[in-house]
Amino acid sequence: MKLTVLGSNGWFPANGQLTASYILEYKGTLIVIDAGTGIANFNLHTDILEKYDTVHVILSHYHFDHSVGIVYFNRWMTDKHLCFYFPAGKYYQSGAIGFENAIFAKGYNSGSLKGLAKRVSVSEYDENGFTINRIKIKTLALKHSNPSFALNFDDKFLYCTDTPTDEKVLRENSGCALIAHECWSKTDISGGRHTDFESLSAVLNKIGYAGKILLIHKNPDLSANDYKEMIQNCQDIAVAMDNDVIKI
Ligand SMILES: [Zn+2]
Numbered sequence: 001m002k003l004t005v006l007g008s009n010g011w012f013p014a015n016g017q018l019t020a021s022y023i024l025e026y027k028g029t030l031i032v033i034d035a036g037t038g039i040a041n042f043n044l045h046t047d048i049l050e051k052y053d054t055v056h057v058i059l060s061h062y063h064f065d066h067s068v069g070i071v072y073f074n075r076w077m078t079d080k081h082l083c084f085y086f087p088a089g090k091y092y093q094s095g096a097i098g099f100e101n102a103i104f105a106k107g108y109n110s111g112s113l114k115g116l117a118k119r120v121s122v123s124e125y126d127e128n129g130f131t132i133n134r135i136k137i138k139t140l141a142l143k144h145s146n147p148s149f150a151l152n153f154d155d156k157f158l159y160c161t162d163t164p165t166d167e168k169v170l171r172e173n174s175g176c177a178l179i180a181h182e183c184w185s186k187t188d189i190s191g192g193r194h195t196d197f198e199s200l201s202a203v204l205n206k207i208g209y210a211g212k213i214l215l216i217h218k219n220p221d222l223s224a225n226d227y228k229e230m231i232q233n234c235q236d237i238a239v240a241m242d243n244d245v246i247k248i
């Protein structure tokens, strides 16, 4: 399993870091997790794209820092099959259709979802999870303004963003070798809407988590040094930087 960071910021690009997007290569399959402005970094990773005919794209939720890069895909996908997995409409006012209508509104965007690649498939997922090839993906609804979904890949890797620290979710997924978890600040500044480092470390200690942690969805108002200071003396915790490659 190999993770390539395309965009490690939340909210907006800053400090040379684009917004949420990650490439997961596993079992001969290419999965893109979230599609923020980090999709633009595909330009630096065309060698990965060359290996695959199909690109699977899973959105944790529809907020623009996780989805706006979808409109860039046609740059690299003219000979690919793009398979989208969107959170189901029942969690929002409308799901994939509402999103497509918003992002490709006539008169505001000359493209279309179907026009992004040679072939485009769209499916919606709910809390029952789904599979891609032989990869089992568990989906766990998190507490966010509109639910964001934590994504567990074969109980090896958990992607968990746009949530306050959630002890139940972390406990249920504590068998994962790597947890990529959002970290918005050192102490809580979001009124409990996002994760702060203190509460995350406290819960990880409490549940005795023995794997590695990658901090993602960085706050654009914090510098790389702010994050370095945050994790000093913490073994097995790293801060994601765009274009990092992590073996899981
Ligand atoms: Zn976000």
Ligand SMILES: [Zn+2]
Pocket: 061, 063, 144, 148, 162
């Ligand atoms: Zn969000």
